[in-house]
Amino acid sequence: NIFTQQPNYFGDLDETLPTVLQVFNNILHKCGLQCEGASAKPQKLEEKVNVTPGNMPLQELKDIVLYLCDTCTTLWAFLDVFPLACQTFQKHEFCYRLASFYELAIPELESAIKKRHYEDNSVFADLWRRISHSRKKMIEAFHVMINQVCLQPILE
Numbered sequence: 001n002i003f004t005q006q007p008n009y010f011g012d013l014d015e016t017l018p019t020v021l022q023v024f025n026n027i028l029h030k031c032g033l034q035c036e037g038a039s040a041k042p043q044k045l046e047e048k049v050n051v052t053p054g055n056m057p058l059q060e061l062k063d064i065v066l067y068l069c070d071t072c073t074t075l076w077a078f079l080d081v082f083p084l085a086c087q088t089f090q091k092h093e094f095c096y097r098l099a100s101f102y103e104l105a106i107p108e109l110e111s112a113i114k115k116r117h118y119e120d121n122s123v124f125a126d127l128w129r130r131i132s133h134s135r136k137k138m139i140e141a142f143h144v145m146i147n148q149v150c151l152q153p154i155l156e
Contacts, residue, residue, distance in 0.1 A: 010088055017092045023071050024101040030064055031056075033104045053112030061112060062127065068109075069130040072137035079144040086148035095145050102138055106131070 028034070032052045053061060079085060089095075109131055118124045 013085060013088050014091065017089060017094070020075070021092060021094070021097055023067075024097065024105075027064060027068055028101065028105055030060070031105060031108060033108060053108045054115060056112075058116070058118075058123070061109075061116070062123075065109065065113075065127050065130050065134070068105075069134045069137075072134040072141065076137040076141040076144070079141050083144055083148045086145045089145060090149045095142060095149070098138060098142055098145075102135075106135055106138075 030051070032050070053064070056064075079089070113124065113127045113131055116124070
């Protein structure tokens with residue numbers, strides 16, 4: 001693969017990971033949810049957030065779910081084909097941050113999708129399918145990380 005041909009790409013990956021993590025923080029922010037831990041930033045006093053997944057416009061909810069689905073699928077696909085990247089991801093506390101994101105965002109998004117009234121039931125079906133797929137890919141990415149970072153070193 002390209003990382004074995006050009007080892008400097010690990011440095012590029014290391015520099016890119018804060019941007020990947022920012023994607024999850026941006027989703028939390030758009031949903032009016034506060035991130036926790038190392039990725040938490042102080043909220044500006046004048047920045048009172050009233051938007052939640054439950055009361056945001058339908059198009060905004062769709063956009064967030066599509067963005068999340070694309071991000072999670074791409075993340076899982078990358079880790080699945082190149083599990084050695086997990087070491088670099090873990091340097092940025094990726095497992096902790098992904099788990100925190102999952103715990104904050106997924107229940108809120110699922111609840112908002114279930115409770116919303118739709119003129120077209122196919123919109124509900126599509127959103128539910130995509131949030132379920134996102135959830136599945138986050139869990140699968142987490143499993144790849146745990147396998148590579150925790151289990152493989154024990155087995156070797």
